[in-house]
Amino acid sequence: MSIQVWTWILVGITFTLYIGIAIWTRAGSTKEFYVAGGGVSPLANGLATAADWMSAASFISMAGLISFNGYDGSVYLMGWTGGYVLLALLLAPYLRKFGKFTVPDFIGDRYYSNVARSVAVFCALLVSFTYVAGQMRGVGLVFSRFLEVDINTGVIIGMIIVLFYAVLGGMKGITYTQVAQYCVLIFAFMVPAIFISIQMTGNPIPQLGFGGFDENGVYLLDKLDGLHKELGFAEYTSGSKTTLDVFLITAALMFGTAGLPHVIVRFFTVKRVVDARKSAGWALLFIAILYTTAPAIAVFARTNLIDTVSNQEYEKMPEWFGNWEKTGLIKFDDKNNDGLIQYVADAKKNELIVDKDIMVLANPEIAGLPNWVIALVAAGALAAALSTAAGLLLVISASVSHDLIKKMINPNISEKGELVAARLSAVVAVCVAGYFGINPPDFVAATVALAFGLAAASFFPAIVLGIFSKRMNKEGAILGMAVGILLMLFYMMKFKFDWFGGGTKEDWWFGISPEGFGTVAMIANFIVSLIVSKFTPAPPKEVIEIVTNIRIPSGAAEATH
């Protein structure tokens, strides 16, 4: 059977499964809609968190990014996993004990102020919208390549599926579809990795395989370093970024991960504090399976790619080459008209441009794996994109219906009314996300990476100080968040969008990239919060009691909103 038939079959089966689960787990109350009724088991929550977290970027782009950046790609590997240690140790258990529905809920109550709540809602919406647009684009990309439909049609199909289970099932529907999606995506990621690892090194475990040697007895990484040197690229196992920048980007991704509302909110769905800790452990374990495999795939794909194309005749390229050329993700320009492909670092002589996004998607084809494996990767990429999109949409809809409408605009709204509002805002959010997926504004690509900087600069200090400092008051937290996010936005706009006079790499402050600047903005947030709170009145007694209470795990099961 052809790749396309296999893809239709696998995508059809998985989509039917997601819809089936959604019908089976409809949400009947706001508690079910926002936090799945609060009774999810730690194992299921770990699986759901892993799927929620691993987006189209993790599944499709990350291995490719590492493949092209070598050691520099480590920032994503450490950054996007190390954040879970912070989440498990510093945030999840306490936020679960607090026992509300959303992150702005915590900020608003802990800092006894609707100004703080509004700032938190603004940050949550900003972070979630920039993130979700990228997911819808990922869905469109997969559809267009594997099912040969228009990218826009793909985005719309994705929208309808997400709409169906997010609107109907709320957090409850999302949780159980995410469990299924994790299984699909990890299977789809691992099968080709294992195949290729055996092919290239004889070792079925990719994590060990990429430290192994090829048929000539040369270590794979040494071979790749050699190839890179020959073609003029930077050595694969050393980086080209400065140590300071690598340090700050990694930190920004870690603290940003710990501050992402759609991840934090997953810990509200379990019953007890103990379960919140356990689900963080499970989540990271499930994430680590993919994250330790990705660098192996990166090395396999990079070596395979160079071996296949470098100095080979264009006319003799395998079929996948032409297929990806059609999508514009591979571009060949025979500059010296010798019919051979020169793939080198020197831009003047280089004749081949390969988009990083195709490394995972094209990898099974490059390695000549069977058609069903290639189709499986398509289904896995869709699972990754859809699960993350659904989690983000829920944060957006809860921010509007719960934090804005119920807590600020109309506190007397009935349970039923709030549920309707939640569903309606989910519909609007899907449409906005779909619009950005079809017409991706330039800033989306730039801001997805920066969403982490924004989350680190705004939420992380406010939440951590709210738990670990009894003295932290609303003045400190609000000013801290405002300074953090404004500083981050300023730096991002200056160097990414050329506003405020713009600037190039040379003008970066102390050589810090906008991606790494989130760490600086976060430190500024901490400092401002601590200083301001010293000179302003202590929080009221009731608030100090909340803090005392969340530090003790017992009694979370009874706590309700």
Add this chain to the structure above:
Amino acid sequence: MSNSQEKKYWKKNLKYLAILLSIWFLVSFVFGILLVDELNTIRLGGFKLGFWFAQQGAIYVFVILIFVYIKLMNKLDKEFGFNEK
């Protein structure tokens, strides 16, 4: 549950956090970034050690850290009677 019990529990919790987060910092920021060039002179099979920490080792340690934390805290909860049935 008395006030001093709560304070003792919290102090112990903070101590655990300090130890675990130091390890977290060590394997990623120190081994994987600051000392990467020095460690790269040591080989672990086909890997340079610094590179291995940055792309594999740190992640394994992160997972272990969380499970150790769960264990320590469950024990602490029981010790102070703060565990939920």
